[in-house]
Amino acid sequence: MRKVDLQVDGSRCKGCGLCVEFCPAGVLELSDEGYPRVRIVGLERCTGCFNCVTMCPDVAISVKVYEEDKVG
Numbered sequence: 001m002r003k004v005d006l007q008v009d010g011s012r013c014k015g016c017g018l019c020v021e022f023c024p025a026g027v028l029e030l031s032d033e034g035y036p037r038v039r040i041v042g043l044e045r046c047t048g049c050f051n052c053v054t055m056c057p058d059v060a061i062s063v064k065v066y067e068e069d070k071v072g
Contacts (some may be wrong), residue, residue: 004048005064006040012060013037019052019061028052 006027015036020028025045030036038060048065 001068002048003066003068004043004046005066006043006046006052007062008038008040009060009062010037012058013056014058014060016057018055018057022051022055024049024051 008028015030015038017030017036017038019038020030025042025047027040027042027046028038029041031039046063048063050063052061053063
């Protein structure tokens with residue numbers, strides 16, 4: 001089983017939306033509160049494709065993918 005840890009550094013995010021546009025799983029969205037920032041809305045759908053990391057011009061997103069051992 002695959003586990004994905006996705007983090008957004010709000011202090012670096014300028015709300016450009018590139019990560020949202022290029023996320024095939026719809027995991028990210030821009031907040032509509034105050035200054036737009038990216039927020040995670042569906043981490044369970046994240047496949048760890050790294051599109052968001054690749055597209056972010058401000059290096060505000062990090063992804064770690066873990067392969068969990070199957071038990072049994």
